Amino acid sequence: MKGIAASPGIAIGRALKKKEKEIGVQRKEITNVEKELEMLHEAIQTAKEDLKKIEEKTQERMGKKEAEIFAAHGMILEDPELISSLEKKIEEEKINAEAAVQEVFAGYGEMFAAMEDEYMRARAADIDDVGKRLIKILTGEQDEMEDLHEEVIIIARDLTPSDTSQLDVKKVLAFVTKEGSRTSHTAIMARSMGIPAVVGVGGDLLEQVSDEDQVIVDGNEGRVFINPGTDTTAEYEKKLKRHLEEKRRLAAFKDKEARTADGKRVEVAGNAGNLLDIDGVLEEGGEGIGLFRTEFLYMDRKEMPDEDEQFEVYRKAAEKMGERPLVIRTLDIGGDKDLPYLEQPEEMNPFLGYRAIRMCLDQPEVFKPQLRAILRASKYGNVKLMYPMIAFMEELQAANKLLKEAKNELKEEGHEYDNSMEVGIMVEVPAAVIIADELAAEVDFFSIGTNDLVQYTLAVDRINEKIAHLHTHYNPAVMRLIKQTIEAGHRAGIWVGMCGEAAGDELYLPFLLGVGLDEFSMSAVSILGIKEILSLWTVKEASELAEELLTLKTEKEIRTKLKEVQKAQK
Amino acid sequence: MVKEKKVELVNKTGLHARPASLFVQKANNFKSDIKVEYDGKEVNAKSILSIMGLGAGCGAQVTIKADGEDAEEAVKELVDLIENEMPKEDQESE
Numbered sequence: 001m002k003g004i005a006a007s008p009g010i011a012i013g014r015a016l017k018k019k020e021k022e023i024g025v026q027r028k029e030i031t032n033v034e035k036e037l038e039m040l041h042e043a044i045q046t047a048k049e050d051l052k053k054i055e056e057k058t059q060e061r062m063g064k065k066e067a068e069i070f071a072a073h074g075m076i077l078e079d080p081e082l083i084s085s086l087e088k089k090i091e092e093e094k095i096n097a098e099a100a101v102q103e104v105f106a107g108y109g110e111m112f113a114a115m116e117d118e119y120m121r122a123r124a125a126d127i128d129d130v131g132k133r134l135i136k137i138l139t140g141e142q143d144e145m146e147d148l149h150e151e152v153i154i155i156a157r158d159l160t161p162s163d164t165s166q167l168d169v170k171k172v173l174a175f176v177t178k179e180g181s182r183t184s185h186t187a188i189m190a191r192s193m194g195i196p197a198v199v200g201v202g203g204d205l206l207e208q209v210s211d212e213d214q215v216i217v218d219g220n221e222g223r224v225f226i227n228p229g230t231d232t233t234a235e236y237e238k239k240l241k242r243h244l245e246e247k248r249r250l251a252a253f254k255d256k257e258a259r260t261a262d263g264k265r266v267e268v269a270g271n272a273g274n275l276l277d278i279d280g281v282l283e284e285g286g287e288g289i290g291l292f293r294t295e296f297l298y299m300d301r302k303e304m305p306d307e308d309e310q311f312e313v314y315r316k317a318a319e320k321m322g323e324r325p326l327v328i329r330t331l332d333i334g335g336d337k338d339l340p341y342l343e344q345p346e347e348m349n350p351f352l353g354y355r356a357i358r359m360c361l362d363q364p365e366v367f368k369p370q371l372r373a374i375l376r377a378s379k380y381g382n383v384k385l386m387y388p389m390i391a392f393m394e395e396l397q398a399a400n401k402l403l404k405e406a407k408n409e410l411k412e413e414g415h416e417y418d419n420s421m422e423v424g425i426m427v428e429v430p431a432a433v434i435i436a437d438e439l440a441a442e443v444d445f446f447s448i449g450t451n452d453l454v455q456y457t458l459a460v461d462r463i464n465e466k467i468a469h470l471h472t473h474y475n476p477a478v479m480r481l482i483k484q485t486i487e488a489g490h491r492a493g494i495w496v497g498m499c500g501e502a503a504g505d506e507l508y509l510p511f512l513l514g515v516g517l518d519e520f521s522m523s524a525v526s527i528l529g530i531k532e533i534l535s536l537w538t539v540k541e542a543s544e545l546a547e548e549l550l551t552l553k554t555e556k557e558i559r560t561k562l563k564e565v566q567k568a569q570k
Numbered sequence: 571m572v573k574e575k576k577v578e579l580v581n582k583t584g585l586h587a588r589p590a591s592l593f594v595q596k597a598n599n600f601k602s603d604i605k606v607e608y609d610g611k612e613v614n615a616k617s618i619l620s621i622m623g624l625g626a627g628c629g630a631q632v633t634i635k636a637d638g639e640d641a642e643e644a645v646k647e648l649v650d651l652i653e654n655e656m657p658k659e660d661q662e663s664e
Contacts, residue, residue, distance in 0.1 A: 075618050078618075079619050120622060120625065
């Protein structure tokens with residue numbers, strides 16, 4: 001069967017079908033009305049508390065927008081008309097609480113299902129979801145998906161937000177749903193949890209699958225096989241085996257410090273775009289977060305996140321990392337992202353325009369709360385602060401001035417912070433490389449952002465597909481700039497990292513090691529592979545190679561040389 | 571004290587979804603008994619399901635009635651929400 005490839009990966013396993021059955025509710029006459037009302041109110045209270053927890057967890061895992069669904073469910077449970085209808089039903093008809101819940105919620109559900117507006121019709125599903133939650137609490141019944149003992153592939157018509165939020169993600173190998181699109185709730189959840197998923201399979205998916213059936217899910221191609229033939233199974237088992245072998249081999253590097261073959265310590269860290277990503281980096285053996293992007297806090301919402309909200313997130317991130325470094329980058333956003341609460345003019349060239357540090361310095365009412373929030377979080381871990389897109393000395397000075405103001409304010413207000421928190425800049429504009437000696441004297445570290453450095457050095461728009469082949473860090477000019485940045489940093493006695501795509505490029509790694517990069521920060525998936533390659537090279541070999549590479553004139557020669565000396569991974 | 575005022579919904583989605591929950595949250599800040607009348611139906615303004623169930627879309631004429639010690643304040647603020655705050659949400663989401 002074919003569906004929409006919603007989340008990549010391959011899984012082979014046993015099917016577990018989400019039952020479409022109605023929860024068994026028996027209508028019973030009761031005599032003790034008081035007791036029944038008490039049970040109802042207790043259940044409502046429990047449901048509200050559960051929803052609050054789910055809301056918080058979802059906000060952390062997926063963001064504010066996803067979490068709002070559960071806030072809305074909570075509001076339904078506070079509805080005075082709904083509650084009085086439930087009470088009346090129990091008092092007047094003398095029936096048990098779960099039957100009252102079922103009947104009253106069904107009434108509301110029908111009312112919404114009959115409405116003209118499509119959005120309102122969809123709310124019937126929310127009402128149903130809330131009603132089922134109450135009934136489950138009242139009857140003590142458990143969903144078959146809640147308490148998973150074995151690894152399974154979940155087959156469902158669709159999954160509600162409540163369903164997915166309760167799943168034990170360690171036991172779910174994959175999702176397959178009959179309905180849904182790439183942007184449906186299930187798809188988004190699956191991607192953020194790293195679980196393969198195929199959605200929108202349609203047809204008679206649910207009729208064709210039974211529990212315990214053997215299922216293969218190919219989330220890369222959007223294919224699902226039910227009780228497949230031996231050829232298909234063999235093919236996929238091979239694919240999966242190859243994938244697992246590599247994983248096993250690399251797993252050995254998970255808890256090892258990253259070191260070169262001759263024992264030099266380098267740091268291999270991960271990039272994170274939200275709190276969930278931090279978990280991913282730690283699971284893959286990352287030794288720090290070399291880039292914590294903060295844009296997620298600002299996206300998909302109507303008001304700016306205030307200082308306290310930001311502080312909570314940064315504090316949680318710092319606590320997750322403990323002694324390991326957490327480099328928080330201040331807001332790096334421009335006219336290409338539309339944030340309703342920020343003043344952003346429409347621009348011809350957003351990447352050369354009013355963005356990142358430029359916008360932040362121009363709108364201190366946006367920037368300062370972030371600086372204050374990061375400072376306050378600094379006492380909960382090993383936090384470092386990083387400004388993006390610095391091109392002028394004036395920008396660095398102005399940002400540091402604001403930071404100083406923020407520190408003074410916090411001191412006066414009695415807030416604690418780590419006064420020795422390191423402050424660094426991203427080096428991603430060629431101008432910053434040219435004045436790197438001067439900049440290095442003012443900061444504690446550099447982090448090279450290769451994606452933008454390539455774009456600005458080579459004048460190649462990184463999102464223009466027509467010239468995508470020109471956007472490359474195997475370019476001699478770019479490679480020399482990287483070397484210059486590292487040398488300037490080391491002359492000033494500060495460490496130099498890299499948080500662009502190039503840092504996780506296995507082929508490129510010996511060059512970066514050879515020119516003396518101290519910290520490599522990349523997507524979680526690249527960490528183990530990079531640790532392994534680092535362990536195969538000595539510093540001497542790498543620096544000799546780097547020297548040679550810097551004499552080559554074209555991308556092709558550079559790539560050829562790197563491929564020639566590539567070391568076989570065991 | 572009883573207060574009431576008729577007001578037209580000028581925001582794009584009317585009393586649906588997010589605007590409806592803003593309205594109900596605001597209504598719950600007052601002690602008064604508050605009702606919304608639309609199309610011959612009168613419902614409790616503090617009930618999200620009832621308010622959404624009205625199906626009052628853009629252009630609908632609704633009457634807000636409050637009865638209680640803070641009735642005047644309640645009607646004033648709810649009308650202000652409908653006339654000024656809810657249309658702002660539209661612009662922001664565009």
